[in-house]
Amino acid sequence: MRKIVAKTGNEAMAEAMRQINPDVVAAYPITPATEIVQIFSNFVNNGQVDTIFVPTESEHSAISACVGASASGARVMTGTSSQGLALMHEILFVAGGLRLPIVICEVNRALSSPINIHCDHSDTMASRDAGWIQIFSENPQEAYDQTILAMKLSEDLFLPSMVTTDGFIISHAMQKLEMYDDKEVKDYLGEPKTPFNFLNLDDPITVGPLALQDYYMEIKVQQSKFINESKKKIINILQDFNKRMGRNYKVVEDYFMEDAEYAIVCLGSTAGTARYVVENLRKKGEKVGLLKIRFYRPFFDEQIMDILKNLKGCAVLDRSDMFASTGGHLFNDVKSALYASQKHPIIRDYIYGLGGRDIDIEDIEEVFKDIKEFSTNKNEEFVKYITVRE
Amino acid sequence: MASIKELASKGNLFAPGHRACAGCGGTIILRLVAAAAGENTVFIGATGCMEVASTIYPYSAWKVPFLHNAFENSAATASGVESAYRALKKKGKITKDINIIAFGGDGGTYDIGLQSLSGAMERGHKLLYICYDNGAYMNTGIQRSSATPFGANTTTSPAGSVIKGKTQQRKDLSEIMVAHNIPYVAQASLFYWNDLVEKVKKALKVDGPSFINILSPCPLGWGYDPSETIELSELAVATHFWNVYECENGKYKVNIKPKKEKPLEDFLFKQQRFKHLKNNPEILEQLRAFLKEKYENLLKKEEISAR
Ligand SMILES: Cc1ncc(C[n+]2csc(CCOP(=O)(O)OP(=O)(O)O)c2C)c(N)n1
């Protein structure tokens, strides 16, 4: 039976992990993701899952153990955040290159220095090129759903996935959650699947070899091609998930975009606030809309272009900076996506909320005002920092 | 005890045709370890000469499953393999008993991989970790490691006119492993191949983590003729440069106590990396004193732990 409960983002992800029942979880604590594995180790020690829990001595070893376990045919998960994800960085590429279906519950948190435990997206963005699926969650329900979905995607596509929530804003905020029956999740996922099994003695294989100038390029182009093709498959798997579970998720989600003249593009929890502002402005007759990016990797550039191309002005909200003088990560991706269109709006980047700085309704209303003005009179820089103390 | 015939009868699980240098001690070690462990074994290797030389795509020297993840994490990776193995065995998806052997060079083990190794040993995974210690980062061109002997010339501790080779004594990794209170720790030499093979077998029977450190002569990095690998392996033990011993559940045993001890010079001056010590006797004496003390301490530990 399904049940309605109240859970934080971390609790929701831990519950999803319990229902997924991985063979191996290897993890290391870090705020604000610690709770996920704390709760999960209770599930392990109380016999609620069959999982072998490996409390490693670092995140580097956690993801390394995940690679070893996944290569051995096991269903594998971990959780981390910020410095932890940064410490995993090297091995994220190994997992991507070997196409191992590992799922990370990642809680978005700022990177040092200065050290800061609160939300921004710099950690997840820094690992966007590792060949992983990256999914952002707006609330605990999405975090829960998407953790289950990610396991499905990873095992069907043989791509690792990270599902992210916004540190504290979602990870520690309690909201209503509809949980599926344990059996529903079990039936949905079926038996674990991995692309190969290193422990199969009857078919001994060498995994992770050295490939030089004569083969490396082909191997990497295959990886890239597959990720390209995976976009269609992701859409199909998501549609199937919606049908089975009664959800209505899309890879990128448009609100009031049909006739919108101005719109905000954003990720994660900020979409909730932005949607509220859009609804209010619509009531006042303003033609505004919102595009929430659910899947950041792979990047659904065609869908995004289609939705945005007829706007007059497009405001991208970035909770991370590339420190390249060219704005944030999402801005650069959206801008590139729009290049393919004959017609495109004026686009401006609003970098906000670094290190957990609040963004509220007024800030977003202000963004709509600004993009309107900027679209007719763009005499300022394309990258604007907001929610900054003067 | 295994006979050479017996070992050779099963064919090479680590096959010829790899790209290591002629006379490479590391490949002899891997071949012996694989032969001792047998077919139901998987290997997890760290980046380094042995991994690079044995798995150049689309070829592989491994007739048993082999997994390479990265440089500093073969122990952590193996701990994941072992956890998967336990989980899948519990579920009945794996029925065979499988030996899990992780290995790394001295760089991948004493230095960059020490944390990962320590973690895996402390967590008690049932796996054997083999360090093939050739005393430097050979794969990247003979840079010093914490296993490089005192005084040795490497490309990052060159024998210059002012500073003459490495200025620190070797880290004693085997004793660090003993301090992890794991059931089995040993040092071996490929000259005493039978001892080495028995140690691998013993280690694989232990219910928990085990560690074997094996001196791995490297003609390129040490600067000697490839035909002398075995002779140098013997000399290293006969001069107490390398001690062959084990520590089983806290009890030490010095397996090889050379009857005819040889002067340290016999070992050192066969190698280019020590040739500058001929003109720097004070360095040589410091090395000699360090090695003497190590061996004497080992004998004391054997005596004390036998009580
Ligand atoms: C994180 C990281 N740093 C550096 C390297 C470069 N690297 C590859 S192998 C190696 C040295 C290996 O030395 P050792 O473990 O002693 O093995 P050997 O080559 O001597 O057999 C180094 C420095 C790497 N691959 N990864």
Ligand code: SF4
């Ligand atoms: S450099 Fe040394 S360790 Fe590396 S393959 Fe050659 S002999 Fe073996």
Ligand SMILES: [Mg+2]
């Ligand atoms: Mg070495």
